[in-house]
Amino acid sequence: MMFNDSSILNIVEKKAIENKARVAIGINFLSTEILDSLKKAQDRGYANIVIVGCKKDIENLDSESNIEIVDTDNPEKSICELLASNDVDAAVRGNIKASKVLDYLKTLMDAEKLYRIALLQTNMGRPFFFAPVGIDEGNDLASKIEHVKKSIEHIRRFDIDPEVGILSGGRSGDIGRNNKVDRTLADAEFITRYLLGNGINATNHNILIENAVKESDFVYAPDGITGNLIFRTLVYLCGGEGIGAPVLTDEYVFVDTSRARKDFTKAIMIASALTSIKTK
Structure with a gap:
């Protein structure tokens, strides 16, 4: 069934406060806005926060913030090492380099490919899960099906049985106008039928x-x-x-974020919430 406009965020917040996990966040540049969001996440009881970055590049961190710093010249590697050693319960990418940290994650997980699912919210307050968000994701039918299956599995861990909407590059009446569009139309129809055949509510x-x-x-x-x-x-x-966009894995909790983002409060919240459902 569909969740209402606030319930998913309420579920995530409740789980985060219950867990109050130790969450690392990668920081290459600490603005006042970013620091305020880290303080907010900590003050609200979502997590105990650990900044992973080079101390000399991190300004404005006052002594009253009670935020720990792991000093490193390679935050992408260090944040993965903290996950691997269980020194932290979860990690948020923050504003460190995506390609670099995801490569370290692949090595840590011994995986050739990582899948992510984003939690988005429209300007009207409508939250929904969304994928794929990486330019190297969803490029063939097999990986699309695997991605959708993993995503549904993780959404269900929040006690939500999702209605799935599959998109393509055109309308069904557009078949024959463009080979690339035809491929997306065929894939969308196949995936929708596959999900329906497996008891999952899906619409093309x-x-x-x-x-x-x-x-x-x-x-x-x-x-x-x-x-x-x-x-x-x-x-x-x-x-x-x-x-935020959690990586779909049972072993570690890692929430991807955009480097352009200035407020990581909710990303930290979802990272902390997810620690109760990891299996390692």
């Missing part, structure tokens, strides 16, 4: 993202490039919010 919305967001809890884009553009348009042009 074609290119009608406006309907998908209204009617679905989890929306899946045609590929990672399209998904990344949708994410950036929603968040940077249309007043929406990207709360």
Whole structure:
């Protein structure tokens, strides 16, 4: 069933406060806005925060903040080492380099590919899960199916049985106009039928993202490039919010974020909340 506009965030917040996990965040540059968000997350009881970064590059950290710092010249590597050693319960990317930290995560997890799912919110306050968000994700049918399955599994861990909306590059009547669009139409229809055949509520919305967001809890884009553009348009042009994109793994909790972000309060909240469902 679909969650209402606030329930998923309430669920996440409640779990975060219950866990109050030790959460590391990668920081290359600490602005006043970022520091305020870290203090807010800690003051609200979401987590005990550990900044991972080079001390000489981190300014404005006053002694009253009670935020620990792990001093390092390689925060991307160090934050993964903290996860591997269980020195922290979870990690948030913060504003360190995405490609570098994700490569270290792949090594840590002995994985060739990582899947992520983003929790987004429209400017009207409508939250929904969304994937793929990485430009290297969702590029073939097999990986799309695997991604959707892993995403649904993680959403269900919040006691939500999602309505899934599948997107393509056109309407069903557009078949034959463009080979690339035809491929997305065929993939979307196959994935929708696959999910329905496995007892999952799913709808093929074609290119009608406006309907998908209204009617679905989890929306899946045609590929990672399209998904990344949708994410950036929603968040940077249309007043929406990207709360965070957890990596879909049972072993570690890592929440990806945009380097352009200045408020990591909710990303820390979701990282702390997820620590209660990891299996390692």
